[in-house]
Amino acid sequence: MLQFYEPEQDYGTPAVAAGPPVSLWVDGQAVTVPAGTSVMRAAALAGVKVPRLCATDSLEAFGSCRVCLVEIEGMKGYPASCTTPVQPDMVVRTQTEKLAGLRRNVMELYISDHPLDCLTCPTNGDCELQDTAGELGLREVRYGYDGANHLGAAKDESNPYFTFDASKCIVCSRCVRACEETQGTFALTIQGRGFDSSVSAGQGEAFMDSECVSCGACVKACPTATLTENSIIEQGKPEHTVVTTCAYCGVGCAFRAEMKGTRVVRMTPHKDGSANEGHACVKGRFAFGYTTHRDRITQPMIRDSIDEPWRTVSWEEAIAYTARRFRAIQQAHGRNSIGAISSSRCTNEEVYLVQKLVRAGFGNNNIDTCARVCHSPTGYGLKTTLGESAGTQTFASVAHTDVVLVMGSNPTEAHPVFGSRLKRRLRQGARLIVIDPRGIELVDAPHIRADYHLPVNPGANVAVLNAMAHVIVSEGLQDDAFVAQRCDTDQFSRWLAFIRDPRHAPEAVEHSTGLTPQLLRDAARLYATGGNAAIYYGLGVTEHSQGSTAVMAIANLAMLTGNMGREGVGVNPMRGQNNVQGSCDMGSFPHELPGYRHLSDAATRALFEGEWNVALDPEPGMRIPNMFDAAIDGEFRGLYCQGEDVAQSDPNTQHIQAALAALDCLVVQDLFLNETAKYAHVFLPGSSFLEKNGTFTNAERRISPVRRVMPPLAGKEDWEVTRDLANAMGCPMHYEHPSQIMDEIARLTPTFRGVSYARLDALGSIQWPCNEQTPDGTPIMHVDVFVRGKGHFALTEYVATEERANRRFPLLLTTGRILSQYNVGAQTRRTANSHWHPEDTLEIHPHDAEERGVAQGDWVGIRSRVGHTVLRASITERVKPGVVYTTFHHPLSGANVITTDNSDWATNCPEYKVTAVQVSRVTEPSAWQARQQQFDRRQQQLLVAATAE
């Protein structure tokens, strides 16, 4: 996948949806294209490049530059090839003397208002204007250079990642159109008229002050040096590129890592990436600087106690030390006294190895993954109802959706590239239902307005979903034929009797949901009758005491209305981290082997025992919360934690800290000395996604290659470390390359049977299941039959959480994400993304703020049953009265100091989304924050001691 740097193939205008074939002649070449295709694209497909500046195939044709004019027999004048659709038997000429003169004259006009500094220009050698001027043979500008011009226009350098140099702008509007069509933010416009026309962020604002979300679509679309990445300005043009996969959210965007040697100059979204199709967000596009941040720890370190300074040691010593201590703990406290936590940020191969190390090397099943605290209810709920723990669709499927239901998910912040895709569909007219306590962007965005926003009370999701189902069945809006054919009808009858009960009526649950019955009824009717309906849900559904119930209720709704098994419908869990799907697939739950096969199944166990040459413990191991409880009880004493920062991300921080402090040996493998590592005895330096080979699996089950573009800073890729540790513990592993790990996964896992690195190279990416029947993968699941056979309507009784507002804690705190920061912020906080979100704040409704005498920006204390922290207040009507909201991107914010131990009844997924709190004005940080600050300072000193050696 390494290739020398050159721009991606561009057909000028987008492909059209399949139409009847039309044949035409372009410069004597016959070409056949679907009706509606532009002459420009047809020419490109015939191998004829028509010069152009304002056209690019990610944007609708615009027809402004007038460089792509052609001659067409029977048509008068010189039609623009970008805006002229093909006609049968058209005869097009793209190169005539007249056209050459015309184009040259247009180019001459451009250059009469353009700086002539090509040799010192940041995009020298990578500029469409320069290339086109060259193609057209422009040799002089007869107008001279003394005329009116924009050469003195000021640069806008407000954005940390790119510069807007208006003096180089040719006003092709590609940036404006990219902002509208690709990103859907509408932050850019053309200001002024005629010669005064200029690109403007907002109403003449600086980019940073405007509504720009820094997705980079405008920068990518710019054909000149007007919008250029600062890294290119500083370092120049890359010399080679490697296609790889983004390590941020669960969208799994394909990127071209553009390189100079082993240095990344720029990350550009890859057009052929099926998940993102050439689009990106501020994280993946720009926030990769953390990979070479000075905070990276690049040498293994050990210490006997967390009060001691770290000692840097060799890899051999660190591995041997770890193996020795783990074995010693097991000897003293039993086989089950150690375990591991795998990470959704690591590759499939790495996750697979960690669970193998636990099962085959530790000899127990104490392996869990961070998906425990996010999407474990998805696994349980979708497996129970549909038979597979995965989303049912591709992202592209949304283009066929008529009604979008977004619940507990904030795509424009947390999954921005899918958010843009969704917004495009909504602008085309799809209807929208948003179920969220908070007014997320989709509720009211440029050219988008939710038909129904249901600001549900935190904790009442199941009541809402049941009420919707109740309305659908009581009004006869269900798809009886689908249910009869595809679902377990006995179970359906039981469910029908259950859901018909008046206790599920919107009127009956009005108090718990906080929603007017009419609103609920309207939303249910729209979902059931509006055509193809698709549900997108996130952690606002799963992270509840009834998370699994809600997931099942969602699946029920989709089955009930026949919205399953084709494009435009389905149930789509929005995965938070890049490899949540993959880490679950790879058997990192204590009760499941890879491919979601239960440990209790002797045949599956035998398969792995044969391959691994060990006997497997048939008893499920500990889940993450069990590990912490057991640690406090002294029964669990050694933990290998890879790429996860439980001390910041898991609920009830003080409980987690106590558990970590109780461990005899905590081994942390990470890029940075994260919050968890401050309690560690062994630090194994991790490798970023740029430093290793492997695969990530995104929210649409898409397995995408991660390719090493630079050597690991610490000398080892993460899988090598796990391999070495296994070998040191007497569990032999002989892999030389992650492809061998994938081959083993494929051998052992039916849904991965057809997956290999060779196939991934050939196809770009593969959506599992991929096997003999579906060698190219499976875009849409459950097409003719559910994986489990018949769809199962689980009974979804609403049981209110115990976490309720009362006089002491009258407000409900819920948590969420923000565009510029990612998860615990370990990566994004070490980039310029922090310009957008320097600290976590508490969103509070003006009424609640007024009652407490809280003004914008005041310090407020937030106290729950378990803890107390202090944040600045941000007063907004995005939250309704009675609800407050925050994020957890900064460790000292202590958002999880307040969240409780409540969790999902089926999976123990924490109830992050509902915490009863009181908020009051304060003048100083909380006691925890003060302690934490001190602890942090101490640990930094102990680190400095090591790195100074």
Added chain:
Amino acid sequence: MSLRLFLPRDTTAAALGAEAVARALDREAGRRGMSLELVRNGSRGLFWLEPLLEVERDGERVAFGPVTVDAVPPLLEALATDPGAHPLCLGPVREIPYLNSQQRLTFSRAGEGDPLCLDTYRALDGFAGLERALGMAPQDIVSAVTESGLRGRGGAAFPAGIKWQTVLDSPGEQKYIVCNADEGDSGTFADRLLMEADPYQLIEGMIIAGLAVGATRGYIYLRSEYPRARDTLEQAIARARAEHYLGGAIRGSDNGFELELRLGAGAYICGEETALLDSLEGRRGMVRAKPPLPAISGLFGQPTVVNNVLTLAAVTTVLAKGPQFYRDFGVGRSRGTLAVQLAGNIRRGGLVELAYGATLRQLVEEYGGGTCSGRPVRAIQVGGPLGAYLPESRWDTPLDYEAFAGINAMLGHGGVVVFDDTVDMARQARFAMEFCAVESCGKCTPCRIGSVRGVEVIDRIIAREEPAKNAALLRDLCDTMEAGSLCAMGGLTPLPVRSALDYFPEDFPPGVSGEVC
């Protein structure tokens, strides 16, 4: 018995003092104890006579003009005695040669009475076309318009029937009729005159268009510089709605038509139909690339008829009197009548509606009476700021789209602007480019940058900097703008520039004219 007087309320009459005259009439009549009924009619378009006061006597309308405030007392005096003796008396208005020699179809009602009075409109055969149309199948209405030979009066002269047929045949959830009333060409005022003098004719035409193509919503896009037209149209729409010409059931039929007035924001380019649609949709007025044609994907992406005020108005005649009646006027492929607007340096400015085929010389000399300055006419610009400047040698060209195209000129919207022999045609060429630079929407390169370079190059020519070389460059630029521009704005700007170079070489430095390529 009270005396019935008519004094126009329109913009031109008002600009020439009609309001003060009206107040003086009221005051003087009061002082004399005379009983006056003053009807504020529309203008008949004889602007050189405004304020034109008409007195109804024995069923005949006798005209006086131009009336000043000072003339009011003696005039009232004369009315009581011998009106014909008054120096401002023009005799019966219908016998004024300027008017009675015209072939008024569209402007036949202009000036007859209160423009807002529906009874007057009906009494003068108003709504006869609509009554007909209500009994016809949509295809038959479209066919009638096609057969009439009616072409778009906005300037492009596209056959109205073909446009309507496309809209009728295009599937759409909500089709629209859009009236282009963004009359921005210099020297034109026919749209305004019609909207102020006979607004119901436009409304009737739009309703007929709606019936023809299956559109139930219409918009009039009016330039904001026409406040009186705005007031008139708003009131007319309200009254038409009150009498169920507009609304859910047109005159009790099953057909509905809603009409709204929308104002522009001062951009010439919004008279270009696609930029107009962008503006109407609430966007910045930018020219759209065609295809798609507005007839297939126009306002809000729906099939849309976009027609000029006069086109829609003419439809009422076609329907009321039949396509053949309309077709019988005109020459060649230019059928019906053309509303010529005489302006600029002209003695008798005003509106002249004639069948196609008259000559420019007839209009300027016979109707216009030569220049206002009294000096010889030197150049006539026809068709607005993008039209060619014509020298005397071209004044005998018949007013016909094809004939004008044959001399690299255009009729456009029928504006005729006269210049006397003091005009500097090099400055006029510069003005053409400057106008384009000021009014360009900025989307396409030839127009956005080319017009600015055009001004600069002409400045260099005027300053005698390498005139021959710069003239060649100017011609090359004109070719580029013509062949390369996205819309007629940049595409037609070369017309006046080239005509100045070709026809008036003496106004340019030596060497320039020899460079004709």
